[in-house]
Amino acid sequence: MPDTQTSTTELTSQYTAQVAGDLARNTKEQDRITAEIDALQEQLRALQHDHTVLTSMQRALGATDTATQPAPEAAAAPSVPRQKTTAQSGTGKRVRAKKTATAQSGESVKKPAAKKPEAAAKATASKAAQPTLVELIRLHLTDQSEPRSAAEIATALGQAHPDRTIKTTVVRTTVEGLVAKSHAQRTKQGSSVYYTTTGTPEPATPATAPAEDQPDAN
Known part of the structure; x- marks a missing residue:
């Protein structure tokens, strides 16, 4: 009977030591993986920051190019043919006047819009210096x-x-x-x-x- 109790105690001690060692290794492995995840998240934030800067600069450049192009309505206005009858010519004048006013209002709206992306690009570029x-x-x-x-x-x-x-x-x-x-x-x-x-x-x-x-x- 004493021999049985001794072997049982030794077996329990072995299992206890093995479980403690496995638990310590598991904890260290968790710490290592957590550190790697933190490093990857830092790299991801840097890439996202660069992506935001590049996107803002791309929008600023695209908006500037669009604003410098002539409005299609204004370019097409002189090509409207003159009508023979007085009523038709009056209608044509009103159509041309509306198109010209639309083109001018479109230009006045586009010009201020081109400044906003530039300001955003400057603000974002200053952050990129970090x-x-x-x-x-x-x-x-x-x-x-x-x-x-x-x-x-x-x-x-x-x-x-x-x-x-x-x-x-x-x-x-x-x-x-x-x-x-x-x-x-x-x-x-x-x-x-x-x-x-x-x-x-x-x-x-x-x-x-x-x-x-x-x-x-x-």
Whole structure:
């Protein structure tokens, strides 16, 4: 009887340890996928912003071209043939007068309309000058004299750009993408990871990274 209880206890301990390990791996995998989703959403927002700018510029250019073209009614007005009878000629004059007035009113409506897309394009173009997260990270690393962790980069960028929401997980995924493209370098000090731009010298003792910046073990 004691032998049966011992084996049952050992089996329960093994299952408990296995379940705990599987749960830890599941949690880490969720964190990794969440970081990738955040990075993709940041890239999607940048593409949508560029699409809005290009669409506004396209509309502005299209409206300007349309406004410079002569109205078809005004060009066709002189080609109306003169009528022989007095009644018909009077009707023709009234028709021509209506067409001319319509053409003039159409031109007066089109001219102000052409200014609106231009103003919208200028306002949108000013927003397009805002750098992307990738550009911000590269500029920040270039200005640094020593390696920086993802948490330090996120904190610095958040303070420099309070109007933008910058998460450490998104920064880590983005800078890893720069490392994959050889635009940045990754170094490790113990269990901490630091980043520098390509060709930037690394000091002997970089600052200690916050606990939240330690890489996940996949």
